Amino acid sequence: MVGIVVGPVLARLGGGTTGGYTLLAGAVLLSSLIFAFTTKDLPAAAKPGKDTSVEKPPVDPQQRRDFWWGFAGRAALFLAYSMISGYTLYMLEDYVGLSDHDAEAKLAAVTAVLGISTIIVMPISGVLADRSGRLKPFVIASSLIFVPGFAAMLVSPTFGGLLAGNALCGIAFGSYMAVDQALMTRILPSMDDAGRDLGVLNIAAAGPQVAAPFVASLIISALGGYRSLFATGIVLAVLGALAIKPIRSVR
Known part of the structure; x- marks a missing residue:
């Protein structure tokens, strides 16, 4: 951030x-x-070997469904966020209509608003979620906050519209990041395979970031420009929120 x-x-x-x-x-x-020379790297304690003679308990089908609903919700949100944040410079040039020089100068302000709002909201959202003892409402609400952020950019093709939209998106992303990882760790099908399953969930975050530039370019070129991109972002944000609702193993 x-x-x-x-x-x-x-x-x-x-x-x-x-x-x-x-x-x-x-x-x-x-x-x-700095990280390499200041971070202590303590070896992990040796673990006893697994008793392969004991069968693992079967995974609850509901827990498995919850896992894939969480995967889908995260993938939708990261795709929406990555598509729009990755095209900010081109939005300033082609959507707002600034010159290359002015767009480069304004880019720092837009990204600063996005980053600072994200950083400020993350600890606040985390504390509120801890105190409430609930995660799903925060993830759903965070996903839906993206909607007015994308809508502001959709209806106002101005520098101010991009600033307001990125401020809202920063609030949404900061709140989302503070609670989504906690939610994901509680919908793992089996703690015996927690490392593998967390790696799969990481694909839901990393994969959309890789695909976002290509997907966004297709939307912009084939569906009518940046307004179509913002509309797609709104749809993905809503789908990301809806994907969290069926999860039953976490409040």
Whole structure:
């Protein structure tokens, strides 16, 4: 989230493509070295071998259904978010109508609003969810907050519209990220296979981010421009919220 804010600033400080990428590469290298030399890496305690003679209890079919509903909800939300956040620069140029220079200058402001609102809301949402003892309402509400965010960009093709829309999307994404992972860990079919299943759930987040640029380009070129992209984002956000509702193993 901090990278969303800092990245465009570093790119502009570089004074061009080569300088910008050099600064970004230097930031990655520096942060990696800081992590490597300041983080204690304690070896895990050895675990006793599994008793393969004992059969695993069968997985509850409802728990398995909950798992795949959670997968679908996460995939829909990440696809919607990634499609629209990844095209911000082009929206400023082609949708708002700014020149290349002005669009690059405004990009830092838009990404800062998105990143800062996300960072501020994450701990607040997490604390509220912990106190309420409920996760589903927060995930559903977070998903639906994307709707007015995308709608603001849909109805207002202006710099202000993009700012307002990204502020709402940042609130939605921050709230979502604070509670979604907790929800996902509680719908795993079996704790014996928790690592594998969490990896599968990670595909629901990483896969849409990879596919988003391609899917967004198809929507923009084939369905009538950025308004179609925002409308698609609204539909995906609603579907993401609806996918959480059938989950029964978590409140």
